[in-house]
């Protein structure tokens with residue numbers, strides 16, 4: 001039995017006067033992968049941003065028992081939360097290598113260099129382009145860089161907002177295999193928002209469905225994958 | 238020929254002047270010297286523009302304050318000029334960091350217009366505060382560099398001051414390059430400039446990083462002021478003129494390119510001196526600078542060296 005690592009209670013979020021999340025509850029067990037599904041505009045991105053204090057929020061977010069609410073983004077990152085935002089998650093004017101160094105910005109240990117080399121091995125295309133600016137990479141390559149950049153933190157919780165965006169199907173599958181491997185080897189807990197619901201439900205342990213800022217469904221990923229409503233709405237058969 | 242003669246007439250161009258090689262050379266050196274000072278202030282403008290996406294119109298005023306402090310430290314307190322300038326750079330950096338913290342940081346960094354208005358307000362406040370505290374009489378600040386010229390051809394002199402101004406600017410650019418490319422705070426600064434949101438997400442404290450940029454830019458601006466003022470006289474409106482030429486330099490070089498700021502500064506310095514000397518345009522020199530800004534923004538908004546990325550304006 002694994003213990004709860006991320007526990008969210010009554011999370012609300014708003015952009016100015018526009019309330020987007022209306023008090024949602026969910027949790028992710030330690031070392032597991034959870035997926036959030038939902039239609040466009042349901043509030044998936046906002047949920048991930050709320051966990052990092054990137055939007056004004058109310059409610060409780062506990063990470064390993066510790067309350068994150070009220071802390072700044074910079075402090076939450078120092079607790080080991082890495083976030084791959086939807087779309088542009090790189091520093092376009094910095095070189096590939098500097099992007100990875102920036103990912104390790106809060107680390108003080110001596111293994112940063114070794115980690116960079118490791119990600120060059122995992123994503124050889126990044127190694128070949130280490131001196132190129134990130135802005136000159138293709139969309140898919142930038143997405144790989146954004147993920148490698150987030151992993152440079154050696155996060156205990158990795159938030160991924162549509163990691164497959166712009167990636168070819170084959171690369172997407174390879175990416176999810178990679179994420180599963182990292183999850184198994186490093187025990188990194190992951191919370192993934194993904195449009196490719198079939199693939200996401202296959203790798204995830206837990207699944208949530210967000211509808212208009214409310215949590216509509218939750219359960220083990222394989223059970224949700226078998227749910228008729230989920231199948232029709234997100235799996236398309 | 239008639240047209241040419243009448244053009245020459247309108248501008249009061251004398252062929253004697255135009256064929257005077259020594260005069261050309263003399264103005265070339267003077268232009269480089271002025272250009273170096275514009276380049277310093279332009280560098281400061283570019284640093285803020287790169288990181289925040291707006292032009293800090295108070296940059297000249299911070300430099301003005303710095304130069305007055307340099308005057309106090311050197312002429313009134315008796316410090317050697319170079320040391321006085323370094324102290325003034327530190328002091329203006331502290332003031333700029335304070336101003337950034339109090340007047341700039343409360344505003345969301347991605348809404349440019351309120352910030353621009355705040356910097357315009359700061360310009361007026363600082364300039365008048367300087368006027369109230371130190372009065373409007375002119376003073377002279379000695380140069381950091383010895384007088385005289387090691388190289389002379391008739392009236393064309395390559396003075397120590399010109400050499401010093403150029404050397405200072407290139408040293409500043411070199412140090413700035415090392416700071417930005419080799420240090421952690423430099424990485425943070427460039428990361429914030431490149432993508433604010435991702436910079437937050439890797440744990441960079443954006444506010445202090447931008448405050449650091451303000452402090453550094455103010456120090457560089459003050460140094461630029463200390464280079465330019467010995468050629469003119471110190472009075473409260475002096476940096477406003479320098480600011481306009483520096484804006485032209487920054488626009489010409491591309492608002493987000495440091496190399497562009499230096500080259501733009503030198504070009505504007507040269508152009509100004511040649512125009513003033515050979516076309517007798519001294520009254521129009523400022524207008525010419527404004528014209529440069531407008532033409533660049535119309536014809537090639539990214540300037541000579543600016544990046545073509547226009548996502549953040």
Ligand SMILES: Nc1ncnc2c1ncn2[C@@H]1O[C@H](COP(=O)(O)OP(=O)(O)OP(=O)(O)O)[C@@H](O)[C@H]1O
Pocket residue numbers: 015018020038039040041042043044045046047086
């Ligand atoms: N910066 C913002 N300012 C105002 N409203 C916003 C902002 N960002 C998002 N919203 C609103 O919040 C709601 C939820 O947006 P969010 O980006 O969280 O949706 P999402 O589930 O991630 O959608 P998608 O699948 O399209 O990425 C939307 O109605 C959107 O219009």
Ligand SMILES: [Mg+2]
Pocket residue numbers: 044045046086161
């Ligand atoms: Mg989204």
